Amino acid sequence: MTLGGGAMTNTIPEISQYSDVVFIIGSNTGECHPLIAKHVIQAQSRGAKLIVADPRMTDMANKADIWLRLPVGHNITLLNGLMHVIIKEKLYKAEFIQEHADGFDDLTRAVEDYTPAYVEDLTGISQQDLIAAARLYAGAGAAVILYCMGVTQFTYGTGTVASVSNLAVITGNLGRPGTGVCPLRGQNNVQGACDMGGLPNVFPGYLSVTDEKHRARFEKAWNTQLPPKPGLRIPEVADAVHQGKVKALYVFGENPVMSDPDNNHFIHALQELELLVVQDIFLTETARLAHVVLPAAGWAEKEGSFSNTERRVQRVRKAIEPPGNAKTDWWIFCALAQKMGAKGFEYQNTQEIWDELRQVVPEKWGGMTYARLDQVRGLNWPCPNEEHAGTPILYVGGKFTTPTGKANLKAVLFHPTGVAEDKIKEFKNPIVGKIAELPDREYAFTLTTGRRGYHYHTGTMTRKSLPLNQVGPEQMVEVNPQDAAVLEIEDGDYVKLTTRRGNIAVKVWVTDRVPEKTVFTTFHFWEANVNELTVKDTDPLSVIPEYKVAAVKIEKISLAEAKALYLEKAQKYRVELEQEVVAEMQKGWRV
Amino acid sequence: MANRFVIADPNKCIGCYTCMATCVMQHQQVGLQAYPRLQVTHTLAGTMPIQCRHCEDASCVAVCPVKAITVKNQSVQVNETVCIGCKMCALACPFGAITPYGTLPPSLREVGTFEQYAYVPEPRWPAPLYGQSGQTTELHPLLAWRIGQKAVAVKCDLCQFDEAGPACVRSCPTKALRLVEGEDIERLSKLKRSGAAIETASNVE
Ligand code: SF4
Ligand code: SF4
Ligand code: SF4
Numbered sequence: 154m155t156l157g158g159g160a161m162t163n164t165i166p167e168i169s170q171y172s173d174v175v176f177i178i179g180s181n182t183g184e185c186h187p188l189i190a191k192h193v194i195q196a197q198s199r200g201a202k203l204i205v206a207d208p209r210m211t212d213m214a215n216k217a218d219i220w221l222r223l224p225v226g227h228n229i230t231l232l233n234g235l236m237h238v239i240i241k242e243k244l245y246k247a248e249f250i251q252e253h254a255d256g257f258d259d260l261t262r263a264v265e266d267y268t269p270a271y272v273e274d275l276t277g278i279s280q281q282d283l284i285a286a287a288r289l290y291a292g293a294g295a296a297v298i299l300y301c302m303g304v305t306q307f308t309y310g311t312g313t314v315a316s317v318s319n320l321a322v323i324t325g326n327l328g329r330p331g332t333g334v335c336p337l338r339g340q341n342n343v344q345g346a347c348d349m350g351g352l353p354n355v356f357p358g359y360l361s362v363t364d365e366k367h368r369a370r371f372e373k374a375w376n377t378q379l380p381p382k383p384g385l386r387i388p389e390v391a392d393a394v395h396q397g398k399v400k401a402l403y404v405f406g407e408n409p410v411m412s413d414p415d416n417n418h419f420i421h422a423l424q425e426l427e428l429l430v431v432q433d434i435f436l437t438e439t440a441r442l443a444h445v446v447l448p449a450a451g452w453a454e455k456e457g458s459f460s461n462t463e464r465r466v467q468r469v470r471k472a473i474e475p476p477g478n479a480k481t482d483w484w485i486f487c488a489l490a491q492k493m494g495a496k497g498f499e500y501q502n503t504q505e506i507w508d509e510l511r512q513v514v515p516e517k518w519g520g521m522t523y524a525r526l527d528q529v530r531g532l533n534w535p536c537p538n539e540e541h542a543g544t545p546i547l548y549v550g551g552k553f554t555t556p557t558g559k560a561n562l563k564a565v566l567f568h569p570t571g572v573a574e575d576k577i578k579e580f581k582n583p584i585v586g587k588i589a590e591l592p593d594r595e596y597a598f599t600l601t602t603g604r605r606g607y608h609y610h611t612g613t614m615t616r617k618s619l620p621l622n623q624v625g626p627e628q629m630v631e632v633n634p635q636d637a638a639v640l641e642i643e644d645g646d647y648v649k650l651t652t653r654r655g656n657i658a659v660k661v662w663v664t665d666r667v668p669e670k671t672v673f674t675t676f677h678f679w680e681a682n683v684n685e686l687t688v689k690d691t692d693p694l695s696v697i698p699e700y701k702v703a704a705v706k707i708e709k710i711s712l713a714e715a716k717a718l719y720l721e722k723a724q725k726y727r728v729e730l731e732q733e734v735v736a737e738m739q740k741g742w743r744v
Numbered sequence: 745m746a747n748r749f750v751i752a753d754p755n756k757c758i759g760c761y762t763c764m765a766t767c768v769m770q771h772q773q774v775g776l777q778a779y780p781r782l783q784v785t786h787t788l789a790g791t792m793p794i795q796c797r798h799c800e801d802a803s804c805v806a807v808c809p810v811k812a813i814t815v816k817n818q819s820v821q822v823n824e825t826v827c828i829g830c831k832m833c834a835l836a837c838p839f840g841a842i843t844p845y846g847t848l849p850p851s852l853r854e855v856g857t858f859e860q861y862a863y864v865p866e867p868r869w870p871a872p873l874y875g876q877s878g879q880t881t882e883l884h885p886l887l888a889w890r891i892g893q894k895a896v897a898v899k900c901d902l903c904q905f906d907e908a909g910p911a912c913v914r915s916c917p918t919k920a921l922r923l924v925e926g927e928d929i930e931r932l933s934k935l936k937r938s939g940a941a942i943e944t945a946s947n948v949e
Contacts, residue, residue, distance in 0.1 A: 182758075183758030183759045183760055183791075184758075184759055184760060184761070187758055187760035187762065187917050187918075188917060190758040190760070190917075190918070191758070191917045191918050194756055194758065194918050210786070210788065211759075212757070212758050212759035212786070212791045213758070215786075215788070215790055215791055216755070216758075605761075606759065606760050606761040607761045607764070607765060619768065619769075619772060619778055620765040620766070620768035620769045620772070620778070621765055623764075623765075623768045623778055623779055623780060624761050624764040624765050624768065624780055625761075664786060665786075665787070665788045666786055
């Protein structure tokens with residue numbers, strides 16, 4: 154939308170080799186991307202400077218030269234403040250903007266109000282720190298921005314992403330080694346899944362389904378008719394079920410019962426379905442509610458390729474046979490399609506599928522043969538032909554892939570309680586943000602959510618690992634020492650967290666990692682899943698839910714009360730069922 | 745010679761917990777308590793794992809009523825099969841480096857609300873039996889207990905059973921951990937003495 158693509162513009166090793174300044178915003182890089190954090194640490198020991206914007210004292214925040222401890226939800230305030238300083242002090246790259254960007258005037262007007270004093274007022278970040286950070290970032294020879302879900306999981310996440318790209322564009326930090334805008338992907342292959350069209354609105358290669366030209370290309374390749382209408386996005390599914398528009402749901406590689414916001418709403422929707430199929434490697438909380446469970450093969454049990462966060466496609470090879478009746482996902486889909494009478498699903502192996510992709514979307518993957526991928530440690534797309542060495546850095550020379558070839562600078566406005574109508578009218582298509590649910594008298598704390606280093610998402614895999622369970626045996630909620638003193642709770646006590654949507658019992662971790670009036674917990678544990686509490690309001694553009702802010706009430710409870718709540722959750726998530734099935738399987742019983 | 749110990753550099757530690765998970769696996773494989781013997785600790789001043797410093801005059805050794813903790817091979821070692829789980833050493837250690845770990849006594853089991861549901865499959869990797877040859881993934885028979893697992897004092901043993909040395913040091917992605925040998929301390933002190941002498945000498949008019 155702003156630059157022309159949705160992926161890391163640069164590669165990971167450039168951080169340690171070339172970046173002079175690393176700006177991390179909304180990413181707990183140390184815990185969630187330790188191998189990328191390693192490059193940041195190496196850059197620091199080379200003399201690079203680190204700026205971190207995070208409400209939480211993440212380990213990277215602790216190591217930062219400047220740590221901007223903004224309140225949860227204020228990314229846009231901060232980014233607009235930084236750009237305000239950069240524009241006022243004429244630290245931007247006028248030539249680069251003139252040649253390669255549109256909308257600078259709009260942007261200048263949009264950030265006009267975000268003076269250091271105003272930003273300090275709203276966020277508590279000192280004017281000194283804000284100005285120092287702006288000068289440091291804009292003054293760098295090569296500065297890179299790393300961001301993650303702390304930027305996107307808001308109802309105005311798209312706006313924040315646009316702001317991040319605005320900042321990089323006006324300082325000319327794109328298209329050169331060690332620069333760039335880098336969204337860090339949370340999974341080994343989530344980039345690959347999106348690349349392959351695993352989104353409701355695009356074909357492989359991010360080719361929009363609404364575009365006739367693109368549709369024609371795939372209709373020809375697949376010899377079939379393709380619908381011109383984008384599908385539903387995950388947060389829209391529950392409502393569609395309630396409205397009777399969706400009658401069957403096929404879930405694979407996902408555990409939405411645990412990971413969807415306000416999951417009670419979602420669970421009710423599942424009960425209305427005529428058919429729920431879940432394909433997974435374990436009997437997840439979602440699979441336990443399914444009519445049909447299809448056992449899938451794990452990553453070490455299949456062939457194919459993964460595309461990592463830096464757009465690098467790498468081969469994965471089968472190390473062991475899948476257990477029992479488990480089959481790879483592609484095999485299951487093809488078998489199902491054939492059963493339904495569809496044509497064109499007669500693949501024998503993953504190479505045939507990959508070669509088809511290379512033929513249909515050559516501009517991105519044409520040159521990536523399996524033979525080449527076998528020889529090198531992956532290639533970065535675009536790689537249009539076999540002579541092409543891949544593209545580690547996008548937009549070299551300021552050539553963006555937008556229709557105009559220029560980067561779009563977008564006006565982005567934000568205020569926690571909303572921006573005045575008059576203000577909005579001053580701009581052409583601005584992105585406007587406000588927080589969906591602010592704390593009030595009853596729900597006095599801000600709840601924010603995320604992951605911990607040792608568990609992965611809904612714990613489907615990591616909670617089956619003894620070492621990881623020993624490191625992180627149970628859910629914890631981080632509470633600031635000041636708040637703990639006021640609430641008279643101690644480290645290790647149990648509290649009940651209640652929002653307008655649900656409640657959970659959690660053990661308290663009293664720590665400076667969270668600022669006052671803010672608590673943090675995760676969605677790893679069914680015993681206390683934070684997604685019973687989160688709000689389901691979404692970004693109107695990307696439909697990402699606002700996982701990062703909700704208003705919450707905290708009450709100290711006794712152990713007995715905590716236990717009673719766990720027993721309730723055990724029933725809700727049908728925990729015994731997994732234990733029963735596992736016990737049966739150990740006796741040799743086949744599903 | 746001074747005792748050896750593993751210590752982390754808080755400037756390099758990124759709080760990723762890899763060392764803790766490695767420590768668990770390492771000990772599980774030889775039938776010792778599968779519990780992390782170092783604990784990543786986050787403070788405003790910095791993050792680092794904390795583990796036993798293998799003190800020269802170790803208070804844990806001094807308080808142990810059954811002499812389960814001894815100094816040997818330039819380190820302080822708990823014999824987990826002798827330990828009676830009295831927790832005195834954990835109270836005495838100034839670094840919080842000892843954790844009593846094992847099955848909770850029945851009177852306390854109500855407390856372990858999570859444990860009731862924790863489902864952990866049998867480990868798949870083969871491992872040598874502690875102190876003997878043969879293949880098993882079982883806990884050492886003396887650590888296995890009527891309820892499940894004997895509660896004992898668990899602390900860093902420098903992976904003394906592994907010729908390759910401390911596993912946490914090898915697994916850290918940022919090389920934040922290192923093993924400090926007695927010789928290193930002597931060398932460092934020597935270096936510091938030279939530094940002090942140079943400084944003093946060059947400041948004398
Ligand atoms: S593995 Fe290294 S970086 Fe990670 S927590 Fe341990 S000491 Fe820190
Ligand atoms: S356990 Fe504590 S007292 Fe004993 S040697 Fe280690 S650090 Fe010292
Ligand atoms: S040296 Fe061995 S026992 Fe000690 S903390 Fe490291 S891995 Fe654990």
